[in-house]
Amino acid sequence: MTGWDLPEALEIAGRSEPIRADFREVLEVIRLLDDAAEPPEARAFLAMGVFYRKFAALPPVLRGQAMEAMLRFLAGGQEDSGPAGPRLLDWQQDLPLIVADVNKAAGCEIRALPFVHWWTFLAWFGAIGEGQLSAVVAIRDKLRRGKKLEGWEREFYQRNRARVDLKPRYTPEELAERERLNRLLKD
Numbered sequence: 634m635t636g637w638d639l640p641e642a643l644e645i646a647g648r649s650e651p652i653r654a655d656f657r658e659v660l661e662v663i664r665l666l667d668d669a670a671e672p673p674e675a676r677a678f679l680a681m682g683v684f685y686r687k688f689a690a691l692p693p694v695l696r697g698q699a700m701e702a703m704l705r706f707l708a709g710g711q712e713d714s715g716p717a718g719p720r721l722l723d724w725q726q727d728l729p730l731i732v733a734d735v736n737k738a739a740g741c742e743i744r745a746l747p748f749v750h751w752w753t754f755l756a757w758f759g760a761i762g763e764g765q766l767s768a769v770v771a772i773r774d775k776l777r778r779g780k781k782l783e784g785w786e787r788e789f790y791q792r793n794r795a796r797v798d799l800k801p802r803y804t805p806e807e808l809a810e811r812e813r814l815n816r817l818l819k820d
Contacts, residue, residue, distance in 0.1 A: 639750040643702045646695050651686040652706065656743070656754035658683065659707065663724050669802040709755045721773045723799055730766040730796070737764065769797050 642649045653659070665671075665680040677700055682688045684703050691699055705712065724731070736742055738760040743749055761767065772786050776797075782790060790797050803811070 639752055640706070641750075643699075643706060645691070645698050645702055648695075650691065650699065650702075652684055652703075653686060654706075654750050654752075656749045656751050659751040659754075660724055662703070663707065667724075667802070669804045670808075706751070709752055719777055720799065721770050721777070726800055727766065727769070730764075730769060731758070734761040734764045734766045737761070769793070772797050773799065 639654070640652070641654050642651045644650070653662075662680045662684045665683060666676050668676055671679070677696075681691075681696065681699055681703060685691060685699060688699075732744065735754065735757045738757040743754070743757070768786070768789060772782065772790055774780075775782055775786070776790075
């Protein structure tokens with residue numbers, strides 16, 4: 634993957650494996666990978682099942698390589714640059730803000746287009762200038778680092794707290810423990 638191409642297949646052990654490269658399908662893959670309710674192995678299996686058009690025909694011995702190739706594709710063809718930083722964006726929660734700002738960068742309603750390659754979407758996403766999404770992410774970052782918010786940021790945060798605060802993701806075990814504690818408190 635060179636960055637100049639818009640691949641619709643990835644090479645895995647000398648095999649060309651067709652993928653689903655439209656941004657909507659890739660966002661579904663990301664949602665599956667982020668689903669804390671599923672064990673990591675199930676998340677990987679489900680995500681690859683959506684991503685690779687012929688996943689069922691892929692030999693199990695190649696699944697590790699397929700996962701690495703998929704993650705590299707999701708990263709725009711770039712190699713992993715080290716440990717991930719703190720989560721400041723949630724593709725599902727921030728969807729309305731993302732769509733609005735990507736539409737502005739693209740100059741059209743992207744959801745109306747029949748196909749938008751993931752890398753094209755990432756390019757538009759990277760071209761987002763100032764807007765609500767950048768304001769929300771900047772406020773999240775300041776709050777995470779304990780930095781003082783400017784007056785307009787404080788006012789924006791007070792009016793839009795539900796949009797700014799990232800919703801926690803709980804595993805089934807954590808949800809069960811919360812339920813158990815709630816039952817104890819009610820008794």
